[in-house]
Amino acid sequence: MTNSLGLMFRITIFGESHGRCVGVVVDGCPAGLALTPSHIQMELDRRRPGQSSLTTGRGEEDQVEILSGVFNGYTTGAPICTLVWNRDRDSSDYERRRWMPRPGHADWTAHVHYGGFNDYRGGGMFSGRITAGFVMAGAIAKRLLMESLGVEVLAHSKEIGGVTSPDVSVDEIRANVEGNPVRCGSPVTAEKMAERIREAASEGDSVGGAVECLALNLPVGVGEPVFGNLEGDIARALYSIPAVKAVEFGLGRSFSTLKGSESNDAYVVKNGKLETETNNAGGILGGLSTGMPIKCTVTFKPTSSISKRQRTVDVSKMNETTIEVKGRHDPCIVPRAVPVVEGMVAVVLADQAIRAGLIQRVMERRG
Numbered sequence: 379m380t381n382s383l384g385l386m387f388r389i390t391i392f393g394e395s396h397g398r399c400v401g402v403v404v405d406g407c408p409a410g411l412a413l414t415p416s417h418i419q420m421e422l423d424r425r426r427p428g429q430s431s432l433t434t435g436r437g438e439e440d441q442v443e444i445l446s447g448v449f450n451g452y453t454t455g456a457p458i459c460t461l462v463w464n465r466d467r468d469s470s471d472y473e474r475r476r477w478m479p480r481p482g483h484a485d486w487t488a489h490v491h492y493g494g495f496n497d498y499r500g501g502g503m504f505s506g507r508i509t510a511g512f513v514m515a516g517a518i519a520k521r522l523l524m525e526s527l528g529v530e531v532l533a534h535s536k537e538i539g540g541v542t543s544p545d546v547s548v549d550e551i552r553a554n555v556e557g558n559p560v561r562c563g564s565p566v567t568a569e570k571m572a573e574r575i576r577e578a579a580s581e582g583d584s585v586g587g588a589v590e591c592l593a594l595n596l597p598v599g600v601g602e603p604v605f606g607n608l609e610g611d612i613a614r615a616l617y618s619i620p621a622v623k624a625v626e627f628g629l630g631r632s633f634s635t636l637k638g639s640e641s642n643d644a645y646v647v648k649n650g651k652l653e654t655e656t657n658n659a660g661g662i663l664g665g666l667s668t669g670m671p672i673k674c675t676v677t678f679k680p681t682s683s684i685s686k687r688q689r690t691v692d693v694s695k696m697n698e699t700t701i702e703v704k705g706r707h708d709p710c711i712v713p714r715a716v717p718v719v720e721g722m723v724a725v726v727l728a729d730q731a732i733r734a735g736l737i738q739r740v741m742e743r744r745g
């Protein structure tokens with residue numbers, strides 16, 4: 379019973395990599411939000427494989443279908459069920475190496491957890507494919523946040539294979555992120571990142587990296603201490619994305635090297651409003667939004683599927699052996715994960731904003 383997230387804007391994920399479809403049910407989206415398939419398709423297209431020479435050539439079409447909850451172009455208030463069909467499946471390789479868990483994947487842990495009944499083809503429910511559902515839910519949440527509160531969620535690739543982007547402005551992210559295949563806010567750094575991915579791919583290897591995500595214009599005081607605090611809720615959502623291994627807010631791990639005088643954000647008055655001069659806290663204090671941009675950084679491990687030879691065990695005989703994971707895998711997950719991170723942050727903020735009574739009020743005023 380752990381495939382749902384959120385209390386008032388609740389998403390439930392379903393589907394497996396090589397099953398019929400992957401999708402999501404969004405319950406709690408207020409009525410009256412203008413929503414068409416193209417709003418969701420736009421975000422799905424950013425996650426879809428085969429967007430550039432740096433991503434896998436898998437031919438997933440990922441055409442969204444909205445099955446319920448939308449009528450005459452507006453949400454009705456009923457659960458929204460939306461999915462994409464799985465069309466480009468080739469399960470033969472998974473049958474052949476069924477008893478050889480792929481290093482870095484959940485093959486063995488899932489086999490033990492589900493007593494062997496899990497759908498192991500393509501990683502089943504542990505595949506990056508399930509994030510199509512995350513993105514569809516995120517597209518709805520992003521629209522709800524923007525239309526009702528003017529909250530914008532945007533992300534970009536901050537680091538890939540050890541190449542780190544300099545700090546870039548929000549305008550640079552908006553202008554550049556879709557203009558290069560690695561989705562970096564700095565076009566110059568994007569070139570170096572792409573080179574690192576190509577190098578790894580040519581060696582049959584993969585690289586990891588980090589996505590930086592910002593949420594702008596969230597009002598002060600959103601969050602539900604103690605256990606529904608904003609950092610905890612966002613972190614939980616982000617750790618549900620396959621391959622995520624660290625989540626940081628603001629200066630994150632760098633706090634450990636600083637003094638209080640260096641890390642505290644001083645209060646100032648700007649345009650008659652209380653603000654902080656810096657945003658080291660990443661827009662969250664006491665688990666509540668400060669009104670400054672929410673800023674988090676999400677670290678992704680290198681893609682587990684690599685064609686380089688790796689050690690594993692044939693568990694049917696308990697013999698040590700080796701495996702080369704061929705197939706159409708991205709040498710770096712990070713560029714395609716950018717819309718996934720945005721989506722999950724948006725889902726949490728939509729839930730928290732509804733819990734805070736903010737969106738209800740705005741929708742009533744609009745009506």
Ligand SMILES: Cc1cc2nc3c(=O)[nH]c(=O)nc-3n(C[C@H](O)[C@H](O)[C@H](O)COP(=O)(O)O)c2cc1C
Pocket residue numbers: 434482483484501504505506507509619620621622679681682683684706707708711714715718
């Ligand atoms: C958008 C996205 C796409 C992914 N694509 C791949 C892939 O092509 N090959 C792969 O080995 N892992 C891919 N992954 C990651 C694996 O699904 C993940 O590492 C694996 O299931 C093990 O789970 P864990 O890393 O969370 O422990 C992808 C993840 C995301 C978010």
